[in-house]
Amino acid sequence: MTRFEPGTRIAAPVPLVFGLSLDVDAHTASMARSGERAVAGVTTGTVALGDTVTWRARHFGVVWRMASRITAYDHPTHCVDEQTAGPFHHWWHAHHFTPDGRGGTLMRDEIDFPAPPGPLGRLAERTVPDRYMPRLIRERNEHLRRVAEAGGAPGSGADRG
Template sequence: MTRFETTTGIAAPPQRVFDLSLEVEVHTASMAGSGERAIGGVTSGQMKLGDTVTWQARHFGLCWRMTSLISAYDPPGYFVDEQVTGPFERWHHAHHFEPDGNGGTVMRDVIDFAAPLGPLAAIAEFVVLNRYMPRLIRIRNDHVKAAAEAAN
């Protein structure tokens, strides 16, 4: 299993960043490079505690589907999305939003994931996913940052 964290400073208040981070349209726009879209569950608007969404995207030339659940939710401090079904053995993504003391937000993502394929998982994580997944989260966070700061 792999764990990584990213931290992004955003010149917008935590509530705005929290809300944008739960918007289906913001997420799909951030993942336009992989053609990600919501195809089941909540397919538009803002997600909340207990909501599920099924995402479909193309990664590594293959079409993938993942259903995730908003399993924890405490606005504007944090929320968690977890894979219910999909390509990972485990996917747990905790989103934290803290005031930076200057009217902005420190957004911190903590991701725990495990690749499928039993003994081959460690190889897949080491060779590919340990670089690929943090890059995807950074792309998403850059998009959330731009959207939140544009609203100022």
């Protein structure tokens, strides 16, 4: 099982950052490099407890589909998304939002996933956990930081919450 826990300080209030992190459009914009987009379930706007999203993206030159469901939701401090179908045997991603004491937010992710079985899994164990996946999450979080610190944007979840 691979686990990593990146943290990001964002100079914006917790409810705004929480809303952005659950916004499908903000996620899609943050993953533009891989062409990630929602293709089923909630495909635009904000997800909430019980909602599902099926993502399609290109990683390592391969098109992947991954469906996830919001399995925990405590506005505006915590939510969890878990894979229901896709490339991993298990994918669990908790998002935590706490005030930083200066009017901003500390956004912390906890991500657990095993590599897929077989030769692809062995390759993934050497590249995905240590480099690729943390970089994707850092890019996503940096995008959310920029949007939140600019006050949010229409359709970005900033007005929800």
